[in-house]
Amino acid sequence: MFVIVIGPAAAGKTSLAIKLAENGILINLDPATSIDADIDIRKWIRVEDVQKKYSLGINGALLKSMELISENNEWIKKDKNEIKVVDTPGQLEIFLYHDYGRKIVEKLSNYDSIVMLFIVDATEILSVENYLAILAQNAMINLKLMNPCITVINKIDLVDRKNLIKYIDKMKLEKILQKEDVLYSLAKGLVDYIEYTSIYQRPLLVSAKTGEGMDDLLSAIHEIHCACGDLS
Ligand SMILES: Nc1nc2c(ncn2[C@@H]2O[C@H](COP(=O)(O)OP(=O)(O)OP(=O)(O)O)[C@@H](O)[C@H]2O)c(=O)[nH]1
Numbered sequence: 001m002f003v004i005v006i007g008p009a010a011a012g013k014t015s016l017a018i019k020l021a022e023n024g025i026l027i028n029l030d031p032a033t034s035i036d037a038d039i040d041i042r043k044w045i046r047v048e049d050v051q052k053k054y055s056l057g058i059n060g061a062l063l064k065s066m067e068l069i070s071e072n073n074e075w076i077k078k079d080k081n082e083i084k085v086v087d088t089p090g091q092l093e094i095f096l097y098h099d100y101g102r103k104i105v106e107k108l109s110n111y112d113s114i115v116m117l118f119i120v121d122a123t124e125i126l127s128v129e130n131y132l133a134i135l136a137q138n139a140m141i142n143l144k145l146m147n148p149c150i151t152v153i154n155k156i157d158l159v160d161r162k163n164l165i166k167y168i169d170k171m172k173l174e175k176i177l178q179k180e181d182v183l184y185s186l187a188k189g190l191v192d193y194i195e196y197t198s199i200y201q202r203p204l205l206v207s208a209k210t211g212e213g214m215d216d217l218l219s220a221i222h223e224i225h226c227a228c229g230d231l232s
């Protein structure tokens with residue numbers, strides 16, 4: 001199974017990927033950052049080389065690198081029956097606005113089953129609006145990649161859990177979202193969507209730093225894997 005770790009910059013993707021890969025192998029798909037991975041994309045594609053070769057700025061070079069990665073097969077570990085954790089770059093636009101992410105996911109799905117994680121930084125969830133905006137990004141990623149993700153709230157060690165639950169508990173959230181206006185409808189739709197994918201009923205709160213919640217995350221990954229990717 002490939003466990004693809006996606007999320008905004010500095011949410012803790014690499015930290016979580018390293019922890020998860022203790023039970024499998026780690027594939028680094030970030031062409032800008034070297035980590036101690038079993039397979040490192042930088043062996044074949046390095047953003048600084050791409051920048052020079054194509055005379056691009058740093059963001060253009062990262063996009064071009066992702067295009068090259070989507071066309072390259074050398075980094076793909078094809079053996080089944082092991083957890084292959086894929087760490088990705090934090091520039092979400094790769095997945096939100098371009099097709100490279102989808103190409104990569106489609107390619108991997110030819111070799112093994114896929115479980116995707118969308119990593120959220122708990123310290124960014126400071127209001128209902130904030131949380132819903134994060135869910136909207138999560139929903140867009142699901143649409144673009146045509147795969148549902150498990151929403152994983154990381155850095156739980158840095159926040160007051162009670163405060164966080166206020167925003168992510170459906171009953172409490174619906175109480176807050178009382179106004180009958182167009183934004184309420186949008187917010188309600190997002191909450192229903194997340195509930196439909198069952199992620200919402202079981203928000204996964206973890207800390208890559210302390211290890212809290214990691215067992216639940218591993219169980220969820222295996223559960224989804226056994227259900228052949230059916231989250232409903
Ligand atoms: N307190 C705390 N810090 C964390 C946790 N997870 C990650 N961090 C810290 O957050 C920072 C970013 O972590 P990374 O794992 O590099 O995040 P990332 O999402 O891979 O970042 P990019 O690849 O740059 O997008 C580092 O300083 C980590 O040590 C966590 O659960 N708790």
Ligand SMILES: [Mg+2]
Pocket residue numbers: 013014015030033087088089090
């Ligand atoms: Mg990283």
